[in-house]
Amino acid sequence: MEDLQAKHRKEQRDLQARITQKKKSATKKTRKGVNDECESWQRELLERQQAEIAQLDGDPPAEDLDDLNIADDSEAAATSDGLRDADSKTASPARSTTPSSSTLPSQTGPKKPSRQKARLARRAAEREADAAAAASEAANQVDRRSNEKEAMQAVFTRLALTERDIAPDGHCLYSAVATQLAEVGLGLRSAGSKNTEDLGADAGEQTSTSKVDGYKSVRQVTGKYVLAHADDFSAFIEEPLDEYARKIMFTAEWGGQLELQAMARAYGVEINVIQGDGRIEKFEPGDTNDEGERKKIWLAYYRHSYGLGEHYNALSQAA
Known part of the structure; x- marks a missing residue:
């Protein structure tokens, strides 16, 4: 019991x-x-x-x-006629x-x-069927990370480019641009500036090519260029332009296409970004005196290969 x-x-x-x-x-x-x-x-x-x-x-x-x-x-x-004797109901319990x-x-x-x-049992069978379906879906899922790396590596090999890892810290775009500007012999001041004052007081001495601090100068140049050319950028921004520029200059806000275009024009350099599917996106510097002498820098843009999300690495051209 x-x-x-x-x-x-x-x-x-x-x-x-x-x-x-x-x-x-x-x-x-x-x-x-x-x-x-x-x-x-x-x-x-x-x-x-x-x-x-x-x-x-x-x-x-x-x-x-x-x-x-x-x-x-x-x-x-x-x-045998199907009727029972009434006395059968009171049969002695002692009898077998x-x-x-x-x-x-x-x-x-x-x-x-x-x-x-x-x-x-039916619910258990349904759970087993769901688990089998999930396993099948996982087995057939596209490995985006591997595909992205393979496609980009093929472009690197074709163009004789060497990848340089940049820290995925929110400043990766600006750090990668700073690294490449130094490599092609350009300073971190904007193309039209003649002294560090053009970068504003917050830029300080960040006009060097320091791997640690170079992104700060690039952020300053990019933010100030956006402010100075409001007509070119305000239509693509959903918040006040000055607030957007402040985030560029003083925070770890990620950069994208708008910032790439601003940097290309501010530094007078052509920026080529290799995408995860092998495409190359080009950002023109605008008016230049001689396109044949235009400086070019290369970046790698990843969507799936880094745990924190989108990421930029620098790409060096072979000598």
Whole structure:
């Protein structure tokens, strides 16, 4: 009996957890149906457990007592016309009797627990099918990171470019441009500036080609160029231009196409960006005296290969 009671307690805990999960997923439209289904589960469990206790005690369920008829072998044989003698109902309990199979309570248990097992089996099968579908989808999923690296490496090889890693810290675009400007022999001041004052007081001495601080100068030049050419950029910005420029100059806000265009014009340099699918996007410097003498720098733009998201690396041309 103790084992059965322990089993019943576990079944009640499991059912309560199942009901709690079911009600959490219910919506206003499905709440009534969910409540009805939960009550049905509780009723079915109670009925089945009561039947199991009664069977263990050797007592038939209360609703079957009126249908239980016991007759001895001799009296059953004497009533071939289908009628039983009234005295057979009071046969001595001391006599050995063999009840008719049609009068015994069912030994297979209530049908409702069987339906419950069928539902559980069906749900288990559905979960297995979902897991198999998810595994199949994962197996067929495109490896974007590997594809991106392969496509870009093919372009690097074709153009004789060597990749230089830049720290993925939010300043990667500006650091990569600063690195390449120094490599092609350009300073970090804008093409039209003659002294460090053109960069503003916050630029300070950041006109060197320092790998650590070079991005700061590039940020200053880029932000000030955007402010000075509001008509060219304001239509592409959804916030006040001065606020946008402030983020460029003084925060770690990521840069994109607008900033690349501003840098190309501010430094009078052509910026070529190799994309993850092998395409090359070019940003022109605008008016130049001699396009043949135009300086070019190269960057690699990644979408999928870095955990923090979009990233730029510098690319050096072979000597």
